[in-house]
Amino acid sequence: MAIKTLGQFIIEKQADFPYAKGELSRLLRDIGIAAKLVNRVVNKAGLADILGQQGDINVQGEVQQKLDVYADTQFINALKMGGECCYVASEEHEEGVDLSTNVTSREAKYIVCIDPLDGSSNIDSNVSVGTIFSIYRRLYADRPIQKEEILQVGRKQVAAGYIIYGSSTMLVYTTGCGVNGFTLDPSIGEFCLSHPDMKIAAQGSIYSINEGYYSKFPQPVKQYIKYCQEIDSATNRPYTSRYIGSMVADIHRNLIKGGVFIYPQTSNHPEGKLRLMYECNPMAFIVEQAGGKATTGKIAILDIQPQLLHQRVPIVIGSSDMVEQVESFYANH
Ligand code: AHG
């Protein structure tokens, strides 16, 4: 069977891009290269003296793992060298990284928001981790980067994707014309098209939420959890509960199998825990493009006007009928 590599696929699809001059293709290629470098280390983490904590606390007040820092460095370096990205907003940096003063990036048209390593608290126990990215187009070519260029609404994303370092490593992305998934073939070092035109079922039977926080959840979410657990053969309930604790891995599984992932507001995280710019928006774009939905329980994630780089939002994402069921509990509350 003939294989199609990510590079070949990107070139073939270049015509889909409204401004196609090859820059976005090159940017996606640069992300793919960094992903392979991170994959190499994640794969032998136990041998590479890369497990454990870096010793620093990041902007979220969370302990940085060595691999958080390694992944962040690889992606930023690849974007810097590639010359197509003028600004990187990363989970690991309080302020974004402005590349526009670099000689190679002076003409760069794209802004990248990135969670370099998602689920990093899972690394030490060899559980799947991921990378999430979101790409926006620059609004003004004739002045330093403006705040409103970085804080664009999710609907303005020109591309988004994730990499899952799992039992195999996959890169999944969208440019707004459906979703395609590529599996890394380590023997040739290439991401190869394995999941063309991915679609999420309208109804699944998996719900993913950290149920340990049940008592801290808002009433509509408690009600939905009880709904998932009720016996009703007509709607195939009770559903199965699955929660890895890496957003990428949980949503990837639900995309393949059908299901809903919820991280609501809690008493500890009144705004929710997950970050709008580099977790929720890119995953929402992908899931919508696969035919699913992503909301806060009340409004679409992609319609939220961001106020802050590291803003958190509640999220209900996945199979459309399941998301709508949660929304109906919010609406009736
Ligand atoms: P990160 O490792 O980038 O900080 O993200 C961790 C996130 C997300 O991947 C996951 O879904 C969630 O945190 C898990 O949080 P809880 O442990 O509170 O369930």
Ligand code: MN
């Ligand atoms: Mn994350």
Ligand code: MN
């Ligand atoms: Mn992270």
